[in-house]
Amino acid sequence: MDDEIPYVDAHLHLHEFKEEEIERFLSSRVLLIAVAEDYNSSIRTLEIRDSHPEGIKACVGIHPWNIKDEEALRRxxxxxxxxxxxxxxxxxxxxxxxxxxxxxxxxxxxxxxxLEFSRRYEKPLNIHSAGAWRETLQLLRAWSVKRAIFHWYTGPLDLLREIISSGLLVSINASLKVQRKARQVVLATPLQSMLTESDGPYNYRGLNLNPLLIPELVAEIAGLKNVTEGQLRRVIFENFKALWERKV
Ligand SMILES: [Zn+2]
Structure with a gap:
């Protein structure tokens, strides 16, 4: 039944939540793709995944905001x-x-x-591209990346079409109800290219972003796209699974 299909939070910072919160997210049937921001949060994210392997995918990496010094970066x-x-x-x-x-x-x-690691180790990418959407897409294309999530995309709509035609995924943030631009992104993105996310824990215009907002987000997107919530859950779950089933 469509009601039993899990929700997906395709981008959140799980290491910043407490253990009891993580358990609550998982018991609410939300699959979590947890991102890291540096070496320590990468280690922590892997540990959290290892204690809940059934509901969590763990990403490791360095957030562009944490890049400062060349030698430290190299190490x-x-x-x-x-x-x-x-x-x-x-x-x-x-x-x-x-x-x-x-x-x-x-x-x-x-x-x-x-990008080189993504190719060498055959791992999908969870991508930050604020204000650098075109530059990011150019590099993904140069590396022929086929499995990547453009997280919280708010860039130009013409570029969105190029992202979609490159076979990449766009995740819609739970801030949809307070961010006008996001509605246009939803309308312009086919369901087969879409994921849902919270980017929690983060406060956006008074909205406390976390995975428990995903069911409400799914209802809003379903309304905008004229499909049932069950249909949308099914497509998003298939998109989630395809990230690990397809090869880079
Ligand atoms: Zn993030």
Whole structure:
């Protein structure tokens, strides 16, 4: 039955939640793709996944906001590479020209390294692309990446079409009800290219983002796309599974 299909939170920072919260998310039947931001949170994310392997996929990586010093970055990338074989995915990685444009050259260096790891270890990518949507897509194409999630996409709609035609996934954030731009993204994204996410824990315009908002998000998207909630849950669950079934 469609009612039994799990929800999906395709991008959240699970290491910042308490154990009892994590258990509550899992008992609410939300599958979680947990991203990391640096070496320590990568280790922690893998530990959390190992204690709940049935409901959690663990990504390891360095968030572009955490990139500052070239030598420290080189060492951290090396250390994270050792974790990749046991990880399910690589993230949160990518480029940011909106909040941290000053470190862009180093961000690009790191992203190139993670793109290479994605290919070598056959792991999907969980991507941050704020203000650098075109640059991010160009690099994904240069590396022929086929399995990647554009998390909380708010970029231009013409570029969205290119992302979709490249076979990549776009995840819609639970802030949909307070972010007008996100409605246009939902309308322009076919269900077969869509995931849902919270990016929790994060406070966006008074909304406390966490995976328990996903059922309400699914209801909103279903309304906008004129499908039943059950149909939408099924497609999103299939999109989630395909990330690990298809090869890079
Ligand atoms: Zn995030």
């Amino acid at each position: 951290e990338i090396e250390a994270i590479e050792e974790l990749i074989p046991e990880a399910d995915c690589i993230g949160e990685v990518g480029l940011d020209l909106k909040f941290t444009a000053d470190t862009y050259p180093l961000q690009e260096k790191a992203f190139q390294a993670f």
